[in-house]
Every structure is written in structure tokens, then in C-alpha cells.
Amino acid sequence: MSKRGKNKVKVVKAKASKTKKGSKTRARKAHARDELALRKAVAATALAMSRSGLSPGRSGNVSARFGGGMLITPTGLAYEDIGPKDIVFVNADGSVPGKQRQPSSEWQFHLAAYRARPDMGAVVHTHSMHAVVLACAGRSIPAFHYMVAVSGNSDIPVIPYATFGSEKLANTVASGLADRRACLMAHHGAIALGETLPEALELAHEIEVLAEQYTKVLAIGPPAVLPESEMQIVIEQFKHYGQKALS
């Protein structure tokens, strides 16, 4: 090859690596933009949860699946004070890279929920009043109303108690959510999943509404419950048309 030809090859190679570098930089920038948008969305969802009175004080937490792990609200900060930078990225193995705030003490069951439900992208956990009342009384929510099907199943069970933040609780959450999108947690609260943050928050609200309604039904007397065959029809309808079309 002539000297000129060699130089040409070098130039082409240099151009190719520049293009590669350029697309890598673009991908990194897009990733950073997505991350910032999601950090803002997690903080906004947590604030909306708190302001609506769904979870008192600093209780409850919110996360979204991201980059092989998740972005989750930090521990110890009031929701009014949480900004996008305070949201913590946690790897799938539970490690927290770099210098970040400490994640919510309940991060383990968030990760467990994502492992159990690869189809879900967001988790909202609350200590909402009526969900807690039923969870403390050990009362699962049966099909007293057709809207119970928003959970993706014909009831909303109470999963067994385990210490907050423990691996045992993460395991019980994972098994409770294997075939539904929401559960009550004994002596603790409620957990709701969504493909997106707004979906998870809406479901958390819906679970609280159902818990309040069911608590009132219980005060009158033993509830009438819809047959399983009817609930299966509703669950199917929800799958095809979405809950809004029917409610």
C-alpha cells in the first residue's frame, strides 16, 4: 500500500471511532436526560402521595425501575424537601454507587417487587389510613365490590408481617405480588405496582378507597361477596379495556 493509501485508512478509522464516540456520548446524554426526568417524576409522585394525605408524615416511599436497578426516595427527608438530586439510584444487587443519600429503609421490598414483576415499572408504598386499619386487623379485602379487580385479582390479601426493611419482608412482598398488583401488609400498610408512576399512585389511591369502603361495609355486618366467576369476567374486561372505561 502506498503511503497515501495508508493515511487514507487511518483517516477513515479515525472518523469511524469519532462517530462511535459521538453515538456513545449521545447515548450517555440521553440516559442522563431520562434519569433526570425520572428522578423528577419520582420526587413529584412522592410529594403528590404525601400532599394528598395518602401516607402520613414521612411514611411511605416511591420508586421507579431504571437502568438495571431503580430510583427510590431517600430515607429521613420530608417529602416537601426532596428534589431530583435526593432520589437514590440502587443497583439490582442492592448496592448504592457513588456518593448518594441513603435510600428508603424499605428499598429491599421495592427491588423484590421488580424481580417478581418484570412487567411493572413503578412501586408506591403507603401507610394509608384504612389500608392500615384492615392490615392491622388481618382482614384481606374480598370481592365485596367489582373494583377490587383493579388489583389484577379477585381479592387484595394481607401478606404476613415481617420487620420493616428486612429481607423476610421483601420475600413476602415478592410472593404476594406474584399474581396481583397490590397487597396489604400486616401491621404495616399497602403496596401498589404500576407500569408507570402515575399508574402506581392511582392504584395506591384506589386501594385506600376500597379499604375505606370495605371498613364501612364491615361496620354494618358481614359483607356479600361477588362470585369468583363474575370477578374473572371483570378482571378480563379490565385487561382489555382498562379500568377507566368501566368505572
Ligand SMILES: [Zn+2]
Ligand atoms: Zn412502610
